[in-house]
Amino acid sequence: MKLSDLSPAERHRQIAAKFTDRVDGTEKWDVPAPVAGWTARDVVRHLVEWLPGFLAAGGGGDLPKGPSADEDPAAAWRVQSTAVQALLDDPETARRTLSNRHFGEVPLDQAIDRFYTSDVFMHTWDLARATGQDDRLDPEECAVLLAGMEPIEEAMRGSGQYGPAVPVPADADAQTRMLGFIGRDPEWQPGSAPE
Numbered sequence: 001m002k003l004s005d006l007s008p009a010e011r012h013r014q015i016a017a018k019f020t021d022r023v024d025g026t027e028k029w030d031v032p033a034p035v036a037g038w039t040a041r042d043v044v045r046h047l048v049e050w051l052p053g054f055l056a057a058g059g060g061g062d063l064p065k066g067p068s069a070d071e072d073p074a075a076a077w078r079v080q081s082t083a084v085q086a087l088l089d090d091p092e093t094a095r096r097t098l099s100n101r102h103f104g105e106v107p108l109d110q111a112i113d114r115f116y117t118s119d120v121f122m123h124t125w126d127l128a129r130a131t132g133q134d135d136r137l138d139p140e141e142c143a144v145l146l147a148g149m150e151p152i153e154e155a156m157r158g159s160g161q162y163g164p165a166v167p168v169p170a171d172a173d174a175q176t177r178m179l180g181f182i183g184r185d186p187e188w189q190p191g192s193a194p195e
Contacts, residue, residue: 003121003141008113009088015121016081019047022127023077033130034188036163040130043123045069048080051116058098060108061087088112118145122182125175132190142174146181153181 003011029041038046045068052063066079087093088109098111106114121141128135149156156162163183168176172186179186 002144003138004144008094008109008117009085011113012085012088012117012120015117015124016085019120019124019127020077020081022124022131022133023074025133026074026127026131028131029073031130031190033126034184035126038126040127041069041073043127043130044073044077047116047120047123048076051080051084051112054100054115055098055112058100058111060096060098060111063087084112084116121145122178125179125184129188130190137175137178139174142178146174146178149178149181 030039063083066076069076094109096108097105098108166180168180176186
C-alpha cells in the first residue's frame, strides 16, 4: 500500500519510524546539513519547535514538552514523535479541527498529516544526507508531494519556508525532482558547505 493511501496515523507511524532510524544512526549532531546554515541538530530542532506552536495557535492542543534539541536531539525527537503518534491514534483527533488564517479549518489529523508528517518525510533526506546514512525516500510519496506542491509554488516560495528551486534534469527521478523543487541540491554531500 502506498504511503499516500494510509490513514494519517499510519502514515505518521511509518514516516516517523524512518526518521527515528536516522536519528538513531546519527553520531555527530553538529555536522552541516543540506539546508544553508543548518546542522543535523537543526533538522531535529526545526521539527520539534514549529509544530507545538502551530497546534496551540490553531486550537489543536498542547504537546508534552521534551528536552531541547540543544540538550538531547534524539530525546527531543522521541518525545515529540511519541506524542504526535498518540494524538493521531486517538479517534477523537479526526473529529477536531485546526484553524489557521492561511488555510481555514481542517480536521486536526489531516492538518498534522499535510503539514507536519510531510515535513518529517522531506527532512529525513536532510538528516540522512548530513550524517552519511541511507537517504533514499519512497519514490511514490516523492511524486505525490511534488504533484501537490507544484500548483502552489508561488505561495510556497512566498512563505519564506522554501528556497529557490534547484534545477535538475527533466528526466530525473521523483526524489531528485522533489528535492530540487523544495530548494535542495540533490548532489549536496557531507562536508560540502551549503550555499
